[in-house]
Amino acid sequence: MTKYIDQGKQDTRSGFGAGMTELGRTNPNVVALCADLVGSLKIETFIEENPDRFFQVGIAEANMMGIAAGLTIGGKIPFASTFANFATGRVYDQIRQSIAYSDKNVKICASHAGLTLGEDGATHQILEDIGLMKMLPGMTVINPCDFNQTKAATLAIAEHHGPVYLRFGRPKVANFTPVNQKFEIGKALMLSEGTDVTLLATGHLVWQSLLAAENLENQGISVEVINIHTIKPLDDEAILKSVKKTGCVVTAEEHNYLGGLGESVARVLATHYPSPQEFVAVQDSFGESGTPEQLMDKYGLNNKAIEAAVLRVLKRK
DSSP states (O other): OOOOOOOOOOEHHHHHHHHHHHHHHHOOTEEEEEEOHHHHTOOHHHHHGGGGEEEESSSHHHHHHHHHHHHTTTOOOOEEEEEHHHHTTTTHHHIIIITTTTTTEEEEESSSOOOOGGOOOOOOOOOSSHHHHHHHHOOEEOOOOOOHHHHHHHHHHHHSSOOOOEOOOEEEEESOOOOTTOOOOTTOOOEOSSSSSSEEEEETHHHHHHHHHHHHHHTTEEEEEEEOOEEESSHHHHHHHHHHSSSSSEEEEEEEEESSHHHHHHHHHHHHHHOOEEEEEEEEOOOOOOHHHHHHTTTTHHHHHHHHHHHHTTTTT
16 A cells, blocks of 8 residues: 655644635635634634734624625635534534525634544534534535645635535644645545455544554555545545445544444445445544543544454455
8 A cells, every 4th residue: 555654743723724824825805703712723824914804703603603604795705713513513503594505605614623622621522513514505514634635625615615614623643645735625535545445534534544554454455545535525436436346345534423424425325336334433422521542542533443343344245
């Protein structure tokens, strides 16, 4: 398999911040909104360079979504940012009615998604946000895997017309994708080709999948790893092409198995090519406080859990 190198651990939220800095310099229509979490969203440089294009809404996330929707009417491209828990669950009605229903060009940018916000606490974690957002008609849902890809996704969604949910995280993780890469919404990325099993991963689980694949290759198992950075629209063609070759699939995500990537893949397979599938995801529970490493281990969201899922699905072929 292709060897990917960790170029140095960085947090994906800083990739968002870097993307915003570049957009501030290149796209005068981009404006930023935040709900009292500027430091956590890493948008200080954007604000310093574009003070007249930033709106500090305070702890009033529902109001922020309404303001963002209104800004689009004048041709602005609003990037509304806060923690994923507050960007979805707290304001779902406003997103549905003011943004999605009206097809407003709002970019909802959500940090601290999943379990890996860790010590920030269980009440701030959200494991159902992908499901909430992908069910909204017209909503694009993106979950990049590292710093470089998050920056690229941030730049790409500014050029895409329509509502977008961009999901990223708090901890420093492996940064292994190319610098200045081209990000194509809705197009999965083949990371390594294989013939025995398809491994479809998103977000923080992409690097863990590569680690698992390398170990499985040493056991003589050929693993095809695909980065599903866009969960909606899903790249059905890439998924079906791979599974028709390997005959089985494992999905890996930092999300509840209900409503996430795994369920979207299961729909594609059930409709076009029924195949054995195993889910690496949280099993219908809330999270709890702890370090990211402790939580990913407890809830089975690491390379060891992925390896075990691959061995299970191979027995079902």
